[in-house]
Amino acid sequence: MQQKVLQVLEFEKVKSQLVNYASSSLGKEKAKSLTPSIQFEEVVVAQEQTDEAAKVLRLKGNIPLGGLVDIRATIKRARIGGVLSAGELNEVSGTLYASRNMKRFIEKMVEEEIELHHLPVLSEQIVVLQEVERKITECIDDNGYVLDTASDALKGIRQQLRTTEARVREKLESMIRSSSATKMLSDAIITIRNDRFVLPVKQEYRGSYGGIVHDQSSSGATLFIEPQVVVDLNNTLQQAKVKEKVEIERILSILSSEVAEHSEEILHNVECLAEMDFMFTKAKYAKQIKATRPAVNNDGRIQLFKARHPLLPDNEVVPNDIELGTDFTTIVITGPNTGGKTVALKTLGLCTLMAQAGLQIPALDGSEVAVFEAVYADIGDEQSIEQSLSTFSSHMVNIVDILDKVNFKSLVLFDELGAGTDPQEGAALAISILDEVYNRGARVVATTHYPELKAYGYNRSGVVNASVEFDINTLSPTYKLLIGVPGRSNAFEISKRLGLQDRVIQMAKAQMSDERNEVDTMIASLETSKKAAEVEVTEAEKIRKEAEQLHKELQRQIIEFNNKKDALYEQAEQKAEEKLEEAKQEAEKIIQDLRKLRKDQHATIKEHELIDAKKRLEEATPHFEKSKKVEKKQQEQKTLLPGDEVKVISFNQKGHLIEKVNEKEWQVQMGIMKMKVKEKDLEYSKRPKQEVQQKPLSTIKGKDYHVSLELDLRGERFENALLRVEKYLDDAVLAGYPRVSIIHGKGTGALRTGVKEMLKNHRSVKSTRFGEASEGGTGVTVVELK
Structure with missing residues (x-):
């Protein structure tokens, strides 16, 4: 994908929003480097990963990624023999903790039989290094302080430090409490200079304490003196501090070696956690913009339901249905400025880029996008003063570049095609450019002001007109895209509502050709009919x-x-x-x-x-016992079989037998209803003629009844699919099948969920399960019948 297109369609702004949902710098880094993929398989996997993360967030609310830090540079330094600081080791420990927590979190979901695919694969690659984590946490606290318990030697040195420091303070405090201290000291406090304990002595009494002068005040009136009586103790204290530093360095060196020994595993853990963080970053962003997972195809087919531009506020954006690549491959959108044409164009392009980048799109469930090798966009006024290019010239430079590269695997977006020059020439050029791109098999959406292009969609198969709706009553656009309805000029209506005299408007209309007036009338009629049809639907x-x-x-x-x-x-x-x-x-x-x-x-x-x-x-x-005698008499007269027509005595209604539930009951179809009825409440009527011989209930009768062992729902609409399942199960039960398979595909999961919900409440279903890998996996549901 061209970087220029990503900028024009505002994909970079989407990435800027995406970064804010990462839990670590690792996730932020991946979000910043995100680009749309042109490989169909990669896009499918990326969408599955995002959807899986969204499922976990929906079920669990949050994920345990606390403590994760980008420690790759730290680990590499440890590998070449560097000694890590206490803070760096603390970050390593936190990352190991996050690895262990995340692995356990995913394992627990698998134990709960939550259907996951990609997260368990990443989880299995994480190596738990709890021993390394334990050694670090035993030596260093959360603030990066090396604990006394890190070694016996350090514990002894720090004990000596505390004892010596206490003695120094005791001697100095006795000096402060002496009767002469008030006169000779500037302040009755113990302070520190050059890492040694000193007293603030007035200049004129410097000889009264002896010892070493370490500093003086800015005025020179106060000297910070280390009295002679504590010099030896301060020396001892300094020696202990040197020993402490050496021992800490030794401890950090040992821990760094331990980290270096497991550097490969730690770096791989970091990569796995970074991938997980990125998956959940995409899922959190999808939740924020109310996005859904689109179905992905490689056939250039786009169908967006109530698609919204993700960068526009919810209270301002107008959702639109956009379809391309099935009945038509080119859309020409006409209509006034500020009507929403460019927003519709950008919404389509941006949703495509987001989907190819593995992001869910702001549209209703069931939407579908195609994977394109390239998306080209010529949008906006790109007048260049530096290059002495007019608006028209700038557009033509882009269009020439597009025509050099476009093919049947491309999505092309033209905004105001042919604008910036003579209207007649511009319209002719626009038609010629559209023909060229259309003939190459690309998917094209173009916006224009030229009325000549309204006829373009009627003269060519695979091309459709569209417009953005304009409300004459409020003199404002509704931003709603109307596919199949060309745009019309609203100049006369707007002028009339703004107070222009009817005489002037009628004179203007007289200047218009009869054909033009007829076209505008036809367009107005189309708009009215479309609105009425939408309301009725x-x-x-x-x-x-x-x-x-x-x-x-x-x-x-x-x-x-x-x-x-x-x-x-x-x-x-x-x-x-x-x-x-x-x-x-x-x-x-x-x-x-x-x-x-x-x-x-x-x-x-x-x-x-x-x-x-x-x-x-x-x-x-x-x-x-009368009913039993009647029942016996009936059985003597005729043995009941599936398919027999019977009369339900208690309802005085006729029906036919579906199957025998148990020794005493049958399942009976009466009109649209099925119910269990006791055999003694049934009166035999007749048997269908095609029933030539009695067969046991357990016999498979698929050939006789022409019922397949599989029902393929792929490509079906949701409501039709459920009706087909209902009829198929009845046929399968009548055929005596113990088990059947329903193929619904994976897709967005909406059809699969609907079928599973229906089967769960169906009277004839004993149990269901997804197919094994050899049977089609989660794209197939195997049904055990009663």
Whole structure:
């Protein structure tokens, strides 16, 4: 990509914003050096990395990168034998801590079965050097101070230092407290000069203390004297400090050698952490600008939904739908100045550059961008006084350069093509340039004022007109891009609203050709029709979603009602059976009592009379076996099979059998609804003619039913895809398939998420999983059917 294009399309400003979201100087460095890639595979990987980081931020909120510092120069110095300072070793320790924390953080997410691909690969490359980290933290604190515990020798030296210093202070304080101190000292304090303890003595009493003069005040009235009585102690103190310094140097040298020994691993850890930081930098920026991951193709196809310019404030930017490369490869945008043509042009170019750089784009989910070998832009007034170039000449220099290089793998953006010269010549030149670029197969978007170019889109296939909307009522542009509608002049309408007399306006219109007036009228009609169509589409979509929600709610309520009804039936039958059993037991007990009574009292009750009594008791009890007898009779008449037409007795509705759920229940399709119904509540009606023989439920019937073991949804719109899944699962169940595969592709993940959500709540689905690597990975969902 040309650096000039990156500047013109303001990609460098995006990078300046991106840098602010890096956690370390390493991430900042990568953000500053970011450039769009022209390799399709690289762009796909970069988009996957950004999306993965965004997923982690969405689930976890933050990442443990605290302590990460760019220590590459420090490590390289340690490798050549340099002794690192305590502060530098502290930075090494912090980076090792960040490495260990980050590795554990990612491992934990993998354990939680969060689907990640790129972060685990980087995590596995990180080498945990906890022993090196521990040695440094045991010797140096967070402020870079070498601790007493770093070595026994250092501990002893510092103990001697503290003891000697205490003795020095004790002697000097006794001098300060003496009766003569007030007269001879300028101030009753102990101070330090040349790293030795001294007293501030007045000039005239310098002989009273003896010792060594180390300094004097600016006026010369005070001398800073080291009294003779503490000279030896100060010498001892200095010697101890020298020993302390030597011991600290020895400790730092040992730790530096330890770091040098593991320099390769540490440098590789730094590279891995830098890559992670950069991934999360892109993800944080995407969250800030409300960006989404675009699908990426290598076919020159662009489809942006509600795309926004990322550098404009949210309350000012107007989202636009931009499509290019499918039905047409060239867009000619006409309309007034300050209407938003250039912003639309820059939005398209900048979103393309951002996507090729691995950044998510400020557009709705489902947007798609192409990977181009080059993006060319001729935008803005580039008049050059130094080179004696006019506006027209400057544009032509750019255009000549573009025409030398452009090919079918290019995206070309022209702003005010042909401007700056005679209108008739400029329009002719603009048409010629557009033809040349179009014939080379490039994707082109051009803005222009020339009315002649409005006809350009009608005369050539693959070219479409567009305009930016202008509100006559407010005399201001709406900045909304209208693809398929050419721009029209609003001069007469604006003049009228500003108070110009109708007579003058009518005279001006008379100067216009009839063809021109007809074209403007046609354009106005197109704008009105497009607005009305957009309103109707929005309203239709709203009604469709409400109907879909109502259908789901109704189906849920019916299923819930049937489940409750079945539960109540079962509960009632169970209670009835319990009562029946109690009645039988009571009858049996009565019979036994009667027999005992006859035996004990030699009553004349005969056995056959007892049997008759028992029979009458049984006949007197409520009978609950009727449904079972009917069920048995029905089964004797006809064995039910999937596909049979039946009548659901409790609903008095006809339906057909889908599958047998268990020994007592069938799944029945009644109109648009499916529900579980007890077999005893079914009455056989008829069997379809194509059913020639009974097959076991477990037999695969794919050939008979022409049902594939796979359903390919790639390229389908979201709503159509879900409808196809619903029908396919019904067909697969009818065919008796135990398992099927649904191919939805990876893409943005929207279709995959929608399919997974639908399968999770589907009545016929037992379980789902993503395909293995050999089956298509996360682009395929394998469904186990009930």
